[in-house]
Amino acid sequence: MALLEVKDLKVRVEEREILHGLTLTVNEGEIHAIMGPNGSGKSTLSHVIAGKPGYEVTDGEILFKGEDLLAMAPNERAAKGVFLAFQYPVEIPGVSTMNFLRTALNAQRKARGESEYSTPDFLKKVREVSKSLNIPQDMLKRGVNVGFSGGEKKRNEVLQMALFEPSLCILDEMDSGLDIDALRIAADGVNALHSPKRAMVVITHYQRLLNYIVPDVVHVMSNGRVVKSGGKELALELEASGYAQFEDAA
Amino acid sequence: MNVAVAKTGNGRAVSDLFASAEGRLPGSPSVIAARREAFETYERLGLPHRRIEEWKYTDLRALVGEVLPLAAPPDAAALKRAADAVKAHAIAGARKLVLVDGVFAADLSDVKALASEVDFKTLRETLEKDSGLLNTAATDAVIALNAAMATDGVVLDIADGAQLSAPIQIIHIATAASASTFTRSQVAVGKGARATIIESFVAAGAKAYQVNDAVILSVGDNTDLAHIRLMDDSPDAVNITSQFVTVGANTKLNFFNMTTGAAVSRLQGFITLAGEGSELSVNGVNLLQKTEHGDTTLVVDHAVPNCFSREVFRAVIDDRAHSVFQGRIIVRPDAQKTDGKMMIRALLLSDEAEADNKPELEIFADDVSCGHGATAGALDDNLLFYLKARGLPEKQAQALLIQAFVGEAIEQIADDNLREHVIGIAERWLERRQ
Numbered sequence: 001m002a003l004l005e006v007k008d009l010k011v012r013v014e015e016r017e018i019l020h021g022l023t024l025t026v027n028e029g030e031i032h033a034i035m036g037p038n039g040s041g042k043s044t045l046s047h048v049i050a051g052k053p054g055y056e057v058t059d060g061e062i063l064f065k066g067e068d069l070l071a072m073a074p075n076e077r078a079a080k081g082v083f084l085a086f087q088y089p090v091e092i093p094g095v096s097t098m099n100f101l102r103t104a105l106n107a108q109r110k111a112r113g114e115s116e117y118s119t120p121d122f123l124k125k126v127r128e129v130s131k132s133l134n135i136p137q138d139m140l141k142r143g144v145n146v147g148f149s150g151g152e153k154k155r156n157e158v159l160q161m162a163l164f165e166p167s168l169c170i171l172d173e174m175d176s177g178l179d180i181d182a183l184r185i186a187a188d189g190v191n192a193l194h195s196p197k198r199a200m201v202v203i204t205h206y207q208r209l210l211n212y213i214v215p216d217v218v219h220v221m222s223n224g225r226v227v228k229s230g231g232k233e234l235a236l237e238l239e240a241s242g243y244a245q246f247e248d249a250a
Numbered sequence: 251m252n253v254a255v256a257k258t259g260n261g262r263a264v265s266d267l268f269a270s271a272e273g274r275l276p277g278s279p280s281v282i283a284a285r286r287e288a289f290e291t292y293e294r295l296g297l298p299h300r301r302i303e304e305w306k307y308t309d310l311r312a313l314v315g316e317v318l319p320l321a322a323p324p325d326a327a328a329l330k331r332a333a334d335a336v337k338a339h340a341i342a343g344a345r346k347l348v349l350v351d352g353v354f355a356a357d358l359s360d361v362k363a364l365a366s367e368v369d370f371k372t373l374r375e376t377l378e379k380d381s382g383l384l385n386t387a388a389t390d391a392v393i394a395l396n397a398a399m400a401t402d403g404v405v406l407d408i409a410d411g412a413q414l415s416a417p418i419q420i421i422h423i424a425t426a427a428s429a430s431t432f433t434r435s436q437v438a439v440g441k442g443a444r445a446t447i448i449e450s451f452v453a454a455g456a457k458a459y460q461v462n463d464a465v466i467l468s469v470g471d472n473t474d475l476a477h478i479r480l481m482d483d484s485p486d487a488v489n490i491t492s493q494f495v496t497v498g499a500n501t502k503l504n505f506f507n508m509t510t511g512a513a514v515s516r517l518q519g520f521i522t523l524a525g526e527g528s529e530l531s532v533n534g535v536n537l538l539q540k541t542e543h544g545d546t547t548l549v550v551d552h553a554v555p556n557c558f559s560r561e562v563f564r565a566v567i568d569d570r571a572h573s574v575f576q577g578r579i580i581v582r583p584d585a586q587k588t589d590g591k592m593m594i595r596a597l598l599l600s601d602e603a604e605a606d607n608k609p610e611l612e613i614f615a616d617d618v619s620c621g622h623g624a625t626a627g628a629l630d631d632n633l634l635f636y637l638k639a640r641g642l643p644e645k646q647a648q649a650l651l652i653q654a655f656v657g658e659a660i661e662q663i664a665d666d667n668l669r670e671h672v673i674g675i676a677e678r679w680l681e682r683r684q
Contacts, residue, residue, distance in 0.1 A: 078641035094654025108641035
């Protein structure tokens with residue numbers, strides 16, 4: 001079943017069109033990779049799906065589980081099951097990770113009409129999840145991402161993914177700023193969370209991340225459009241021949 | 251503008267304020283004479299206005315207009331309402347001293363429990379013998395007016411070496427609308443003592459009233475004093491408070507002010523570090539909304555060497571509210587090895603919110619470490635989006651970031667219970683915004 005349907009999406013940022021009619025369908029349980037050179041519109045797509053302000057959709061639509069995603073506020077999208085793992089997760093001094101996680105999880109549950117977690121129940125849950133991802137407890141006491149290494153920030157994103165249990169995870173340049181060990185740890189976390197109901201969209205510039213997270217479908221983006229889609233072998237092909245061949249096609 | 255303003259906006263003669271109250275003001279004939287002299291100073295100066303440098307951002311003539319007549323002493327019904335307010339605002343475990351409409355209310359206070367550890371009198375009692383408590387700087391009109399009109403207050407003497415087993419909470423309750431209260435308190439903390447003093451300002455039904463409070467605090471050598479002030483007067487009220495603080499040697503003084511109420515408020519503190527080796531921590535949070543005007547004006551005077559002072563202030567300004575912070579650090583010629591820093595940050599939640607921050611250093615010694623900083627800005631959009639993308643609605647995302655913003659000042663409160671209490675006040679203010 002189609003989870004995410006992006007249809008002929010056109011997006012502007014300050015008078016400049018970045019996406020020129022992008023179409024993409026992601027089904028439940030699938031792993032999609034979106035690859036492309038810098039400036040091809042990959043991050044714009046992820047931001048528009050998550051609802052970041054500053055982007056103007058001039059044409060097309062995005063359906064999530066059949067509903068109009070663009071009509072929803074970012075927090076409503078999160079409650080419906082959209083999760084964007086940020087390329088550069090922000091630091092929020094003065095807000096402990098634990099307090100942030102509980103507030104966010106309960107806000108999502110409240111929006112869905114579910115009961116909010118009590119403090120003891122929440123603590124139990126967050127301990128289970130962080131243990132399964134090998135995240136030390138003292139990281140949860142610190143301010144959100146404050147003083148975290150690049151790897152710790154990405155693990156914190158994976159922890160949130162595990163806790164909020166979204167049905168669509170978009171990983172925006174997850175490999176940026178990570179050494180190979182940190183990348184493997186983060187990728188292992190992502191793989192552990194993949195399920196027949198949960199789809200992943202992996203946005204990346206480089207093929208190396210796809211050695212760890214193996215996609216079902218690879219899309220090549222260039223100049224604001226998907227210019228080619230194929231199986232995982234397409235990523236290897238790109239690695240060998242580069243993006244230049246697509247730049248003319250777009 | 252003329253030096254003397256003979257009449258107020260309502261056509262009431264300024265002198266009526268004193269003449270109509272004189273019979274009710276406590277004190278011996280010499281005290282009354284001192285009051286009359288102070289009132290003449292006030293009459294000569296009039297309410298402070300923008301052309302007086304210290305009051306540039308808080309023009310009381312424009313913001314307040316006139317001083318309301320002295321409140322009548324509370325009747326039985328007023329005391330009943332005050333009793334309910336005490337229940338609502340008492341801090342668990344604290345020993346209460348309650349002033350209702352500027353008059354000490356013994357029945358609402360814990361005088362007996364307090365008397366076992368502290369020497370306590372009312373200002374009224376003290377003034378029967380001695381006018382000394384009215385002697386404060388007469389160059390500031392609101393201070394002179396306070397000296398002229400003060401009806402009551404608490405006079406606490408904490409003996410050398412006393413280790414108080416419970417905080418003392420002075421609660422000011424307003425029940426009378428369209429009236430002024432004038433209170434003046436003195437707290438002397440003896441050498442080696444340890445104490446916590448909390449002051450609360452609240453309304454019990456009253457709306458447009460005016461509070462003019464003065465506090466004279468002397469802190470002896472080797473003491474450890476926590477002083478918390480929680481000003482939550484009615485949104486239509488005026489609160490002008492002047493504090494005079496003298497700190498001895500090797501002492502730790504930790505002060506925190508929270509402003510969540512009053513249409514117009516000003517806390518002006520004059521703190522002198524008069525003994526070497528002391529540590530002063532002065533912090534506060536102003537949470538302002540609608541058209542509220544909240545002013546914090548502080549002078550920290552390093553009069554001797556080797557003292558340390560830190561000021562951390564946060565102002566959150568919504569709607570058309572106006573925040574003022576004026577902080578001056580003076581380092582006298584002898585005060586070598588002074589380490590004094592202040593930081594004020596204002597958070598503007600609306601386009602019409604206004605912040606005036608004015609930090610000043612006056613340094614006359616050459617071997618010191620002093621600094622100040624002032625910022626004003628909006629919430630960070632990137633942080634807001636991150637929180638919203640994790641499911642927090644806009645106002646809740648703002649609330650979390652505002653809590654973090656004020657947290658840095660609130661964290662300076664050492665006592666866990668009091669810190670939690672203050673965090674609770676901030677949380678309730680934020681809930682009202684949602």
